[in-house]
Amino acid sequence: MAADQLSLLFAPRSLALVGVSSRPESLSGRLLGNLQRAGFPGKIFPINPKARDIGGLPCFPSLAAVGEVPDVSVIMVPREHALAAVEESLACGVRALVLITAGFREGGAEGAQLEAEIVRRVRQSGALMLGPNCMGLVNTDPQVRLDATFSPVPCRPGGVAFASHSGALGVAMFEQALEVGLGISLFVSLGNSSVVNAADALEYFAEDGRTRAVMLYLEAIEEPQRFLAAAQRVAAHKPVMVLKAGRSAAGQRAASSHTGALAAQDRAVDALLRQAGCVRADSLRELLDWARTAERVAPAAGARVAVLSNAGGPAIAACDALAAQGLELAHLAPATQQALRAFLPAEAAVGNPVDMLPSARPEDFRQALEVLAQDAGVDAVVVITVTPPLASPRQVAEALATAAVPKPYLPVFMTSPQFYQEALGIPDLPPVFRFPEEAVGALAAQRRAQERAVTIQAPKVAPFRPPTVPAREGILPPQEALALVAAAGIPVAPFAIARSPQELPEAADQVGFPLVLKAFGPTLVHKSELAAVVLNIRSREQLQQEAQQLLQRLAEQGCPVEGLLLQPFLTGGRELILGITRDPVVGPLVACGLGGVAVEVWQDVAFRPAPCSLEDAQAMLAELKGKALLGPFRGKPAVDTSAVAEAVVRLSALAAGVPELEECDLNPLLAFPQGVVAVDVRVRLQRR
């Protein structure tokens, strides 16, 4: 979407409200009311042939009657008039449409057809459109003051841009945001995302100066490649927090019937979000907590956290949460402990966590926070207050707010319900949490966002010229599969083919002893289960004998044999499985896991959208729970993880560059202290 067109949509100077009702309590009447309440400084043109004025504004019978072209046309007519209203707007030269009306793709086949027709017209004319089935959009910029939604509650202005597939959820989050003090810069209800989708919203968010963090509620990922690029662009500078609904099969079914979206495998979505630099929340509360933290608190420079409290129990809970979230309990310098000791009572604990005891005064909180933030070994502080016997929590909060702290800190108050609304009015107080675990969770999410921002700024995918593939479909014979992978730059085990027992001696000479004998043929997929593999053959005689037995065995089982593959018998490598899969939505993915039962039983596999970079591949290896198996293990040296990562990158390039490559499994890829070798390769081609 062109940037100027998106600006038209997000920061219009004039709006037509097509189909606005004269009843202020109707949805369209409310939208006008919200526009006026927010103080929209531009022109508003109500369009309704049955009214002379609405909401104190002169009303026009048609768009053409307005006499000028509004920046945006907000269409709120019944579904049966939607196409006509869209056409009228386009005919008048409007470049940005918001189609609030519902009952399209989400309502069945007829609606889907109508939606497709509308989209075709909009695209044809080069305009853009938000919706249909949406709630509108908000821009709280004091220059723009746009609330073109029918939300019953206003947005609190602030620094978080929010895009949501669900309009109702957007409103529900506004209400929760009001309570916890999260501020919104931009809100966009994506609805069916037929033209403007999350990628467009991200492109605008990236450039918006008031937006410091992004919150997404997604039920689908449209245009995944554009989404990836747009999200990376934002995430390099601003944290992007995502709740992707439809994690489970049940949720996926519910989400597809809600938006009519095609469901992607959750692991594909997860891989995409990760590569996009987003952090993924597991719940709506996390999404809110993370976003309000990112809005107001600078990210910590590292993972070392100090815990300051006037009560032992919650401080211990914070320590447990730090460990669970991958953060560290900072080691306090002796000077820090001395400085704390100087003003805290003798019974206070000045290690980390610092327990100032219930007698701590507001001034002690301020001073201790300043001392902790000065410690070079501390990157962030969590400050926990339970209702102090000798002061009010408000006094503690005010003292904290005046502290000179060059590092991020998050206050936790476990106190009376009234306090939390009061705290929203205290200037310079960071977002307040009620439970230590949630403050720690928000710090950790910010840290992950920071780490991913670094990753996506790292050097990207190297150019790759894909090898040519045979022009047919189905499973390739092993020699072609091995050759294809070798052509992509992944080392494969030497091999030779014998079409008959007579060709075995020559083939064996090419490969050398000891060797492995494998029969191949159309039905021989799981070779080991069919005993179609013989390991460790040490001589010509043994080879002839084993081959004969093998062919006889397979003949008895009725398995046709196309040929015999000979490879050197390699020992001492550790087994990995590399593969590609194609998600119907996200597209090609590369997978990497430990071999053997690890993949089957523990599902210990990492995924990334293809193509991926070397950094991505290294991060995939670091994600494997069983990664210890690649390091020094039972007296064997570590394997060459650079070579593994390189193989992952090349396989991902192959997946991205060869669309007809439907499956490509390297099982196993043997990893040695130096280098890797693909031993068995299975390739299936499908024309597209």
Next chain:
Amino acid sequence: MAADQLSLLFAPRSLALVGVSSRPESLSGRLLGNLQRAGFPGKIFPINPKARDIGGLPCFPSLAAVGEVPDVSVIMVPREHALAAVEESLACGVRALVLITAGFREGGAEGAQLEAEIVRRVRQSGALMLGPNCMGLVNTDPQVRLDATFSPVPCRPGGVAFASHSGALGVAMFEQALEVGLGISLFVSLGNSSVVNAADALEYFAEDGRTRAVMLYLEAIEEPQRFLAAAQRVAAHKPVMVLKAGRSAAGQRAASSHTGALAAQDRAVDALLRQAGCVRADSLRELLDWARTAERVAPAAGARVAVLSNAGGPAIAACDALAAQGLELAHLAPATQQALRAFLPAEAAVGNPVDMLPSARPEDFRQALEVLAQDAGVDAVVVITVTPPLASPRQVAEALATAAVPKPYLPVFMTSPQFYQEALGIPDLPPVFRFPEEAVGALAAQRRAQERAVTIQAPKVAPFRPPTVPAREGILPPQEALALVAAAGIPVAPFAIARSPQELPEAADQVGFPLVLKAFGPTLVHKSELAAVVLNIRSREQLQQEAQQLLQRLAEQGCPVEGLLLQPFLTGGRELILGITRDPVVGPLVACGLGGVAVEVWQDVAFRPAPCSLEDAQAMLAELKGKALLGPFRGKPAVDTSAVAEAVVRLSALAAGVPELEECDLNPLLAFPQGVVAVDVRVRLQRR
């Protein structure tokens, strides 16, 4: 602790307040204020030689001067007078003491010594004591009306009994409980738990008629065997929700310095809590949410949940949460869908989740809830409301509260902050949640508690007569280790010992070919790394030859050999590892995991305190992430999991019955489609 003594403590008819200050703002003054505010109907005797009356009550110079023996003596004197005050109380015949004073074990060696002396006196006189370093206790029974704490906020009366090692955290939770409407039956601040500990509290909670659920915040587990028994007694009838702090190493260090408690391994604590029938919360919010649900909502009869909503997004989030928490999205009967269709608009979704659309009226919520609850395939309902455009959330809540619902349901309201306090006043409305994921989490916790209640009512550990063990220390030679395990009733592989190569033929005759040859000796622990094992020996000649090479190899490596062990070469079994470990706090545990790298790399091991029942052992196998390896796998039939479970039970009995058994590892235990066989057994004895 005798039940009548605990009743004295929890439901006293008279109290002496030893050391109460005449300043109402002091901690002791506040405790008196709380007693009076709560309307304690019994007698209160302030004891303070410096005052004539305190808080409107006549004051006594000493306990002896009172002229009658109070049920409880609450001691609030400075630490240096604590021993004298305790002695005075005991001398006057007081049978229950509450020592509020701090600065004992938690404050260093001197305090620990003083505490030990006080405990000795209390025990000697057969009295009981709560504390020291505690906040007191509360009983909200209208007959008792006891608030003997210095909490700045009162408890909301209700059905949850709460024991906490941290007094400050207890108070912080009172405040959160007030906000979310959780009601307390009993609260006890355990402090240092020197005499009265969590097990005593649980014994009292089990019998208390007003207590419907139990909430524990623990920093340590004192007397684990008593805790186990007491918790099982409660958990069989009332859910027990536990937050055990010190999950991480950092948290453990912080917890030990807070209470001076010995740290147990978290996995040992986890195993203990599980066997005790408790459910373990990961955060303070979970603890509160689970407890307030258990207080007011009957547990569901099954795991099938219906989701009802007026907004699609949050309903999808609920579906995802159901899957993540091990609950199921119910299949709605056609009759249910028809009944919904009859009054909902055509665009509404009447599958599960049921999306009534934003237009839903309060009456629709009530009716839909009733219809869903009548479906025989639905065990519980989650009802999600986002601010409806055409009604207030309060109206929805009131409509729900009047619904005739024979099954549990939890309401989620995502609406304006003011609503939540209002909702507390609506009679018959279950606890309200703000986010769907948290309501689902509470349902799931209740379901787990219900499942565990069933388990702990199951038949218990069979009697077991432990075999005698050799009267020495250190690692047993393999024949003795195998014999010990066999004597406990666990099948072991046949074996024979050869002390010299000359004895090999006779030993081989006992075992038969093919066989396995293993050298043993003091330094031969990891036999496979030292190549001290030879597999699949098929003849006498091969045996002699391999034995010779083996002995030579070990001699070259400087490993003394005590003898050679011969066992049949067994194939086709799947490997497990069984073992015992002793936790310094929790005591003996039995462990069961899958063999090979599974244990090392994925740490896929389940633990239970020993002894355990057959049901426990089966639950352990069900916990293993790689349990698929025990079922039908790669064409092999399932293994005999009953025999595995039986071996776990017998090993656990051995661990419990033989205290000198420091280590006992069965690695591997081979599991076959019928039966199991321990192949390698390592036993280390230590006198105690």
